[in-house]
Amino acid sequence: MKWGLLLVLGLASASVARPESDGEAESGPSPDNQDERVSYEGAQVIQVDTNTDKEIIESIFKKKEVDRWAGNRTHMDIFVPSSLASEIKTFLMEKNVSYSVMIEDVQRAIDVENLVETDEDEFAGRKGHKMTWKSYHSLEDIYGYLDFLAETYPSQVRVGSAGNSVEGRPIKYIVISSGNPNAKKFWIDGGIHAREWISPATVTYIISELVENRDNNQQIASDIDYYIVPVINPDGYEYTRRYQRLWRKNRSRGNYFCPGVDLNRNWGYKWGGLGTSNENCREIYRGTGPFSEPETRSVSNFILNNKNDMKGFITFHSYGQYILLPYGHDYNTLPPDFKEMERVGRKAALAIKSVGGATYQVGNSAKLLYPAAGGSDDWAKGVAGIKYAYTIELRDQGTYGFTLPAQYIIPTAKEAMAAVHTVARAVQES
Ligand SMILES: [Zn+2]
Structure with a gap:
């Protein structure tokens, strides 16, 4: 246009x-931690x-x-x-x-x-959990689903907590194991940014595919163990559901007027560089130091404890439709195997396109978008040494942005699953 x-x-x-407000006097900064919708x-x-x-x-x-x-x-x-x-x-x-x-x-x-269908609860009661992927669910529903899977598939699935959030919520993970002693490992996470609701919805869909629809995903499930955290920022996620739909950060109380740290600027690789802020009130506030936040600290430790043979890493965000490659902390800082990562990224974009029709751009994040230091993908590549490390920005391209209607969950998640398949194949060959 x-x-x-x-x-x-x-x-x-x-x-x-x-119309503009009629000259009402400014009452000074209002605290962002008031619990009103x-x-x-x-x-x-x-x-x-x-x-x-x-x-x-x-x-x-x-x-x-x-x-x-x-x-x-x-x-x-x-x-x-x-x-x-x-x-x-x-x-x-x-x-x-x-x-x-x-x-x-x-x-x-x-x-x-997020218009919830009226027959949803009744339906949910019959299958033992509440996930539908027709609406965006509460943290309770998401965690209930993980527990349901652990009970129903005890030989394949293990559920635990990587640690607690600022407000004491568990950061639950699920390990979906292949049963193969020589398996490679693949990390997947979502919900590090609270308002990006399509991310936990997509990651839980991927979990359902790998566990409940395992037969149709056998080619990537027989020799890879998946380590998945659907909601890295549980406090922020619940906060967006109850009070501020557009909240992005965690709920750290370092500053009374401006709580919260951007958890994707808080990881300990080249922390504090471009695209971050030292001001509490900014959306890209990086925190007081690398891993200052319990969420990034626990999740990174969990990854380090399991990093042997971990070859795949995808962190899901929204929005924009990108497959982003490290490093993002500065311009012109590419890992030595960038070309190989890019080859797989392009293949994933083609797979997405053929499944759902959406166009995803592929490239280095600093070049394609803008530099941003302290992101989890940079750390995964640069510190944990995970070969195929990507950030995927899901749908859409701005028509709805963060307020993507729930009817797009399944098409978006199917595309994401196609990307997981492509990266999993590369993991198998690595
Ligand atoms: Zn994000």
Whole structure:
């Protein structure tokens, strides 16, 4: 779509935006740790060209409530709260910066993303767990599913906790074993960023495929043991369900006004570099030191304790549809076997395309998106030495962003499963 047309669309939507508040006095910063459900009524997500004048972009991001949702080298999705939507769009127009409105009203998108079918509970009672993959489930449902699998398939499945979160929730893992003493290991995780709901939904779907649909996945299940954590950030996940749908970080209480650390900036490989912040209030706040957070500490220790023969690593995020390769901490820092990793990544993208039709871009994360130090994939490759280490950004490409409606869970998860198959084949050959 041409930017000129986008500007016209943008203008049209600006004219129906909610009026500014009438000069109400600012009451100072409000604590983010108040436990009230936040409404995003009137908030919007707008898209601008990434090559927009840097000063203009920076002045928009000076407001703490403005949040970069996603972006790459061509465009950037920016969340603007209701109170600033008109002001920011007017500012962009005055500066002749074209933009398009991706989400007209974020609260409306949230209201319809997770419509639960009424017969779901009844159905759930009959099969011994509550997962449906037709809606986004609570942590309790997800953990209940893992326990159900451990009880139902005791010879294949082991469930435990890698440690506790800041608020004391267990970080549950499931080990799906091949029964083969020479098996390689494959790590899969999700839910490190709280608001990326499609990630735990996808990872639990992958678990169901590997355990309950094992016969159809035999070629990747007979000689690989899977180590899977569906929700690395359980506090954050529950917080998004109860209070703030768009919460990203964990629930660390280091700062009263701005709790939370970005757990994917907290891992101990080149910690503190580009694409991170030392300010508590930022979404990319890296914490006080590498592995300052119990979630990253426990999960990384769990990986290290099992790293022998661990050859595959996929961490699922959303959104944007990318298969990202390390290293992400800086530009032009590629692992020596990057070409081989890229070959497998491209194969995975082709598999995704043939299964579900979505286009996933493949490349080094710093180059394709932007540098970000302290990510788990960098650590997996650089410290744990896991050969095939990827970050996969699931659907979509910005139409719904984090508020991807639940009917997309199964198509997205099937695509992800195709990627797991491809990487698993490479693991077998390694
Ligand atoms: Zn993420």
